[in-house]
Every structure is written in structure tokens, then in C-alpha cells.
Amino acid sequence: MTLPPEFHDIAKRVNNWGRWGEDDERGTLNLITDAIVRDAATTVRTGHRVPLALPLQQDGVQTGMIPGRVNPLHTMVALNHEMFGPGTVATSDDAVTMGLQAATHWDALTHVSHSGRIYNGRPADTITAHGGAAFSGIDKSRGIVSRGVLLDVARARGEEVLAGGHAVTPDDLAAAEELAGTRVRAGDIVLVRTGQMRRYLAGDKQAYAFPSPGLSVRTPEWFHARDVAAVANDTLTFEIFPPEIENLWLPVHALDLVEMGMLQGQNWNLEELSEACAEESRYAFLLAADPEPFVGGTGTPVAPVAVL
Amino acid sequence: MTLPPEFHDIAKRVNNWGRWGEDDERGTLNLITDAIVRDAATTVRTGHRVPLALPLQQDGVQTGMIPGRVNPLHTMVALNHEMFGPGTVATSDDAVTMGLQAATHWDALTHVSHSGRIYNGRPADTITAHGGAAFSGIDKSRGIVSRGVLLDVARARGEEVLAGGHAVTPDDLAAAEELAGTRVRAGDIVLVRTGQMRRYLAGDKQAYAFPSPGLSVRTPEWFHARDVAAVANDTLTFEIFPPEIENLWLPVHALDLVEMGMLQGQNWNLEELSEACAEESRYAFLLAADPEPFVGGTGTPVAPVAVL
């Protein structure tokens, strides 16, 4: 089985290989210039902060559907330990084991490959068990602060949660952009809300995981046209799952990460942000979402904060 | 052995228990108001971003001196895995095991206890192996964005790196504040640079770990007087180590975390920031440093970014 012509047609249109030089490992993050960050800071009006990360805990969003992607196991290695003798100041220390893509996370550009290639045309086998991604590991994507724009698709459609089979289309994005009252532009980080997180927050992990609304294979061209820096949403799979086109699995991942070189975020909790934006009738804000810089990581937990 | 009267005298002067109510779990983070964040956003002038986290890797700052606090072990659970069949889009996935306080991190208020108590007077045994900290876990410290001020003590003293036995005093802070050209005020996050990180960056982990310059037991009163929201620096131990006063171990931890309820950050890489601030002759900026919200965590990795 190979990827269908339809996929390759889109791929050609959104491809950014070489755009920032053949040595580039950061892709569309290059679009976040100092001027854009400066401007993003001016979007802050109330100073209200909205954290977007899910709590990290063993009872997280993973259900076992994705092998090896384990929920955080939080353990103690010291507990009020008086290491300097009885009556001295005591310390507690903890350790964790978790899948880097288990909770609220960024996919690195290297999270997927297709046809033996990763972003910028490098061979996929530059990712190894010994060291992870030699190129475009998540540690190469530092300094993620920019203007964030919430495209609240669920709210724009007047729905609490998009249906499991709903593929978010460019039209959906356009409608949400209209609701947002601001045009998505170069260097923005776009947060797409489907409302799917409500299923998890209501305690139904299985319904959250599958089937899932998500981005349509038609959206990468929209993001490419706007020169978006990164996109995150409130689902486990990011794109609609199961896929729109039979036997074409993870096409959005392949287009965003491999072809465009654009970071994707998943499992972002956009519920409180949706409320706050609706209340203030503005959907643009300063967004800080720097990845934990795991060397060679193909993904990483992130603790994003929107500042309104 | 019990803590000496000298310690208890200072403790009384900096104690914040009950200040934000008996149910409070956030301590001095309460000092970061929306107005302060709004104001912090106005400090952004160039839009230049400086990430402050060390790369997360097995060759990290830990030397084994602190049992259980292991450097990140980054492993792969999938490597260009064509899970949907040959020729399909392939995925890579990773997992990590690490001490939550192993790299660039925040101590939660519960990282230390003394005399059987944690912040706000709660019993220390509310921290358990099963669930970690029931109160004041790091997941209670969300939304850390404020004005950051670099107090570049090493630069103010004209030294590359403070000597291993140098305790950073209130006078040192005052001199660095003068260099900074801004007065530290309520809600600020203060970054204290000793230059010690240079030893690690030069490849000498042992020299980085011990002996270490760091904050004097006299500094908590200074931070308390200014109503600082949090303090981070570029050392493994935060406070001078071995300690100034014989047999009084970790007094700064106990005063900051337990008495004041003020978060501490360690292993922050302030080298690039020091250069940037000196170049622009301004030492205040927007700082985003939200913790990874491990439920019950007594600490957590953080990926702080300064925006100048």
C-alpha cells in the first residue's frame, strides 16, 4: 500500500522543504519573528491567565489504544526525609515515567514520517532508539511564544461537542474565524476547539479517544495559506479519526509535520479558554507554550498558558 | 537536633501562614494579580525570546549526589512504525523516566517540611507515596506568568562565576538591583544569577554540584519585604551549599517554601539571558514559566521563557 495521488497532490501544495534552508529543523516556527511576539504582547488586556494543560496523573487520557503511550506514573523517592539527621529540614522528591505524547503535548516534526522521509527531506532513519531524532527533535523547537487565536468551531456551530464523525473543514475554520473577529495571520498559533475534551472531563475516556472529531485533510492548505506557526486542539488524535478517506491514515499528521514542518498540539484543554474568550468577545491573546526540551524527543509535554 | 533559635526568629518574620486564608495552597503566587500580568506584558520591547531550560538528557546535571533524583532516561516505544500497514504514515513515540526535580525545575511548596509542617501549617504527612502532596502539590501552582527581573549578581560583582563559598546576601541583591535599573516589587519573579551554570556548561558536573554558591539565609527577609512571587537561580542547590551556619541544612528552602510559601526554581540557565539583558541594559521582561501540572508533585520540570 502506498499513499494515494490525492495525498501527494496536497503534499506538493503545502510543502515547505528548503524554504528556510536545507539545514532547517524548525519549520513554520521560523514564522514567529520578534516583531510578531512584540505585537502579540499587545494583545494582553486583562492579564487574565488561562492554563491549558490537563493535570498529569495516572488517570489520564490514555486508554491503552496506543501501545507504549503510558499515562504518567508519579512515584516518590523521598518523603519528608530528614537526610541530615533527626529534626532537620526534611525533603520530598518524586520521579515520573510517562509517554512524552501521553498528555497535553506537542508533536515534534519527527513524530511521523512517510515514504521514508521526515521534514525537510531528511531520511526517516535519522531517528533512532539511541538518541531519538537527530534532526528536528522537540529540543529544536524552543521559544514558542506568539499570538494565539482560538478558533472555537464548536461554539461557532452552536454545538457543545462536535460529533465523533465530524471533520473540521476550512469552512468551519472560516466560520470560527468570523466569530473570533480577527484574521489568522503569519506566525499565529491556532487553537481549534471541537469540544471533544468535554467527553474526557465528563469521565468517558473511551468516547474521548474514539471516534474523534478532528481536522480534515483539507485544513493543511488553509493553515499553509495563512502561514500559521503551529496548531493545537482538544482531541487525542488531532485529525478526524477514523479518517475521512478509507485507508488513508494520519494524512493530516503527514501533511502538517512532514510536508509543512508545522508543530501540532494535542489534548489541550480549551474549555476554560472558550468561556473566557466568549465572555470578553475576543479570541486573540498572548500564548506561551514552550516545549520541555527533551533531546531528540519526537514529542513532549507542554504547559501552555494563554494570557488575555 | 532541632532547628536553632536563629532560624525560628527569621521564620517568624517571613511567615505567611493564613495570609491568603487557611485553605490557601499557592502562597506568594497569590501576589501575581491580573494587573501585574497586564503590566508585565508592557515590558516586552523587542520580542526577543530567551528559553531558560537546560536540554533534557541523560547527561544532565545530576551526579548521583541526591539519591533517586535521576537524569532523564529517554526511550523509544515506536520508531517509524507503520501501524496501519506497509507504506502508510509511520509514527515514532517516546517515553521518559526522570526525577521531577532533576533538571530545570520548580520546587513545589511541599518539597520540604520542617518541624512536621508544610506551608500554611498543614501536617507534613499529608504528603504520601500514594498520591504525593494532598495540598500544595505543584498542580496547585498554575498560571505562572509575570514580570521577571534578572538580578545578575555575578555581573554586578564583575565576576564570571561566584566562588563556591559565596553566599548571596541582601547587599548582593541590592547591588544587582541597582545594575538592573528597576526596583523589585510585589508579584515579580526574581531570577538570581550566580554564574554557577558555567561550570556545568563547561562540562564539570561535580564542580557545578558542590560546593555551590547560592542564596544566604538572610535573603528570605529581603524577598519577603518586596513581596516577590517566586525566585529561581542557576544552581543545583539554590542556597549556598554547604550551608553558612554549621549544621543548619537547607534553611533557605525551609524559609521560602514552608514559611513564606514562595516557589523556588533551580538549574535555570541564565547565561544567554544575562548577555541579552546586558546588551539591552534592561533586566525586566515578561516571564512565562508554568509548571507541568503533576498532580501531587513536590516539584516539576519547567520550560521558562523570558520575552524581552
Next chain:
Amino acid sequence: MTLPPEFHDIAKRVNNWGRWGEDDERGTLNLITDAIVRDAATTVRTGHRVPLALPLQQDGVQTGMIPGRVNPLHTMVALNHEMFGPGTVATSDDAVTMGLQAATHWDALTHVSHSGRIYNGRPADTITAHGGAAFSGIDKSRGIVSRGVLLDVARARGEEVLAGGHAVTPDDLAAAEELAGTRVRAGDIVLVRTGQMRRYLAGDKQAYAFPSPGLSVRTPEWFHARDVAAVANDTLTFEIFPPEIENLWLPVHALDLVEMGMLQGQNWNLEELSEACAEESRYAFLLAADPEPFVGGTGTPVAPVAVL
């Protein structure tokens, strides 16, 4: 809530504290003398080996019912890595994270405590997050080789699997002993088969976990009377679960581990052994089941082998 008088009555009758000295950390393993091992070797007739450990994998017996007891996460840290240059011998290396009691395991004597005490009357708080069990950790239980006797309760009762609510009684043990054709004696390691493992092997983890047949609170006296060295079975909970006596949770654990100082084994796969013993009409064999010696471990994986 405190433990009922009924529990304390049995506890008094099976208590072994001080029997092997106040410094003892091994309990009934002291009953395995060299003479017994020598004799156990003579039980080998065919040389047929039957391994009793379940495969260690992420799809293991744990369902999340017991917090923190995670199935093995097997990861790769090197994969055909030519560390000495292209064309050289390549190495693969793996790492694991798992609960020590997640799969086929021994409980250490310290796995449970009651009334603030562990085996031999030591305080329960000698187990700490920093170092685990200071006394009677699983590393103190070395050299477990003895005569094994299969008490095939399910077969003796003519059942494939005991019902979920079936408490294995002394009468059940006696009937199985009759089937076995050998009297259980001092130093033996007794394997009690309920058939419950069939539920897991058939793919139904939930049914395996709960409800579970298992040992009755009446069995510790039977084991004590025979001076058994250790007991293992083919269930997740070892004892009947939910318990026979309302609100008396884990009484068998408390009696076996704390009072008698007798190791318990869980999740042992006795299916193949049951077939082999029935075929040869003999239920005694050489059993080697040495624990992985985790220092301070309150349990450990074990890979037991019966040699017939």
C-alpha cells in the same frame, strides 16, 4: 475502624515473632534447611521443567484497579546500534518500568502492615520512600529453592475454575493434598491452584481481577500447622476478594506476611503445571523461585520453575 477480635485471635495462634530471633528478617524461609533442599532434589524424576511466570508485557494482568501497580512498559534505548562505527557489531538494549508486584511476583514480608507493625514486631515506618523496607525487604529473602507441592484445589473439586466467591478452605487444601498423594511438610512451598488464571488467559482481565476466588482467612492456621515456607497461587489478590468477613480487608495478607512471616506469591501461572502433575500423578517437585533482589523492595517479579 480497628481489626476485629476474630482476627487477633487467629493472629495470636499463627504468630512467629521472635521464633528465629529478634533480628530475623526472613520468617518461614528459615524452615528451608539444606537437608530439605537436598531431599527436594530427589523429587526430580523426569527432568521436565515447567516455568510458572506470565510473560512480562504491557498487556499484563493489571487493570488499573490497584493505583500505581503498572504493567511492564518495555522500551528500547538502542536498536542495532553500531556504536563502534558502520559495519561493526551492533547492539540492542532495553529498559523497563513496572510495578514490582504487577506480574508474577512474591510479596515481601513488608508488603503489608497492620496496627503499625510489620513482621517480627518492627515498626511499619521502617519502610520509607527513600530506600524502601529497611528490614525484611525482598532482598533479604534469597535462595528460594525447595520442594514444591501443587495443591490443585480446582482439579480436586472437579472444577475448571473456582467460582469468584469461593474461599479456599482448609478442607479444600486437605482434599487437594489427598489428590496430591503427599503430605505437606515443613519447608515446603505450596502452590494453590484455583484455575482463576484461565480467565486471564482467555482474555478477560476484568473477570480475572474481580471478584476472585482465593484463600480463606482460615488457611493461615493450616499453613502454620504444617510449617510451610511459602505459598503462591494463580490469582491477583491471593485471598478471596471481596473478603469473606465484611469490612475485614486483606486479613490473609496480614496473617501470612505480618504474623507468620510467610512469603506469598501471586499471579503464578499453574495451568501447565496442573496438566503435567495430573499426567504423572505426582504433585511434588523441585521448585526454584528466587526473587529479584531489589534492595528494600516490598515485592518483586519472580520467574519460578518447577522441575518434575
Next chain:
Amino acid sequence: MTLPPEFHDIAKRVNNWGRWGEDDERGTLNLITDAIVRDAATTVRTGHRVPLALPLQQDGVQTGMIPGRVNPLHTMVALNHEMFGPGTVATSDDAVTMGLQAATHWDALTHVSHSGRIYNGRPADTITAHGGAAFSGIDKSRGIVSRGVLLDVARARGEEVLAGGHAVTPDDLAAAEELAGTRVRAGDIVLVRTGQMRRYLAGDKQAYAFPSPGLSVRTPEWFHARDVAAVANDTLTFEIFPPEIENLWLPVHALDLVEMGMLQGQNWNLEELSEACAEESRYAFLLAADPEPFVGGTGTPVAPVAVL
């Protein structure tokens, strides 16, 4: 760089591919027949048990020389936790993260590959990050009980510890065999003692790790001639390290594991066994050393016991 003709010459002479069928995944373990195990049981005379595993702890034999092979990190997930309410029986539970080859272990046949092949001629890329070794994982090597023979090379040479540059030759093995007073034969598990473990036990990890005495590239032919089932020793590297022949790295691994299909054991503590054998003047015993059956594991911890 490719492997030299000298290597390929030996490889041809010791190759066992196809010997037990093209589907075989167990190699020389096939040589342990029931008759051999039956006979091995008769070597038990005193019943004295000698455990051969090092304690599993963070202060283990790994020094960081081998990336990713981390010493065991033992953590607590519950500590005297009264999960059923105050006053009920309390449980402690632990978790571990460790390199499967970090401590006393077996290499699986898949631990190394050369020229793109693993044992029995299968492609090396049948080992993946997702699932580990599809063939000849350590879970395929169950039931390791046989006659063990200690070849105490150090003692036979009258040395406490072999020098770091000492390659153990067939002549050394022959001399130790003479000391042992028994001929090594088909199905035996041979334990080769260099005394190197004394360096670790004396607290010098670096000296233990490197340079290390170990097996010469000439020994695989000796083991092959005797049809040995497996070989273990008391070093980190198994074979002499750095190697005898410049730029020929890990030739013994490649010959034993890939060509012969013979398991190797490392970091076995043979000190107490050496004393016991010398005292009784006999060097053959029953050895039980079943691997922890990690599915797809390229190695595993083992807790071997010799029964004299």
C-alpha cells in the same frame, strides 16, 4: 569498516543456524534435555544454596559508560497505605525503572547483530522499538535449569583477580576445568570466574567497568566443541575489553549470540560460589537461572541460584 576475515573464519566454525530447524529461537538451550536436568539434580549433595545475583539498587554496576543502561531506580507508589480506611491493613507498593541489562542479567540472542543478521539468519530489523525482538526475545528462553560448572580461572591461576588486560583463553578454561575435576559437557551452563567482581564489591565501579578481563575471541570454539548451553561470568563486558584485536569490537558477543545462538550472562557474582566450591572441592551443581520473560526483551535481569 567490515568485520575481518579472521572473524568470519571462526563464525563459520561455530555457526549453529538451522541446526534446530529454521524456526528455532532458542539456540543452544535446546541442548538442555530432560535427561540432562534429571542428571543435574543428582549433583545436589549438601543442599547448600548460593544466590548469584547482585542486589538491585541505584548504586549498581552501571557507570554511565553504556548510554541508556540505567541502574535500577526503586520508587514507592504506596507506603503503609490504609486503602480501606483508617485502622485497616495497610499496603506498600513499589515500582522500578531499569535497563534490562543493567545488573546480573542474561543477554538474549538478539542483544547483538552483525552484518544485518541475528541468530538463525533472521534479519536484524525484526527487532523494533515497537515490541522489541519479534524472534529470539528473552521470553523464548524459558526453563533454564541445568548442571552448572564453575570454571574458576582466577583460582586456577592462583590470582585474586585477573588483570584488566587478561583475555581468558581456551587454555585458561582447560586449566580451570582440571581444577573443577569434571569435564564440561553438552547442556552444561558454564560460569567463568575472573574475580573481576571483587573490584566492584570493593567499591571501585570504574575499575570494574574498564578495562576488564574477559573471554577471548578464541573461547567460542571451545564452548562450541563442548556443546555448552550457556555461559555467564563476573564482568560487565563478558569478553575482554578493550578487545584483543584492534578495531574488532564485541566479537565474542557476535560469535556466541548470533552465530552459535548461545546465551551469555554478565555481572554474576561468583565470589561466594568460588569459596563454596573450593571448600567442597567440587565445581558442578544444579543451577536454576530462569530469565524474567520480558516479551521481545533483548536481555533481562536474572536471579540465579546454585544448589550444591
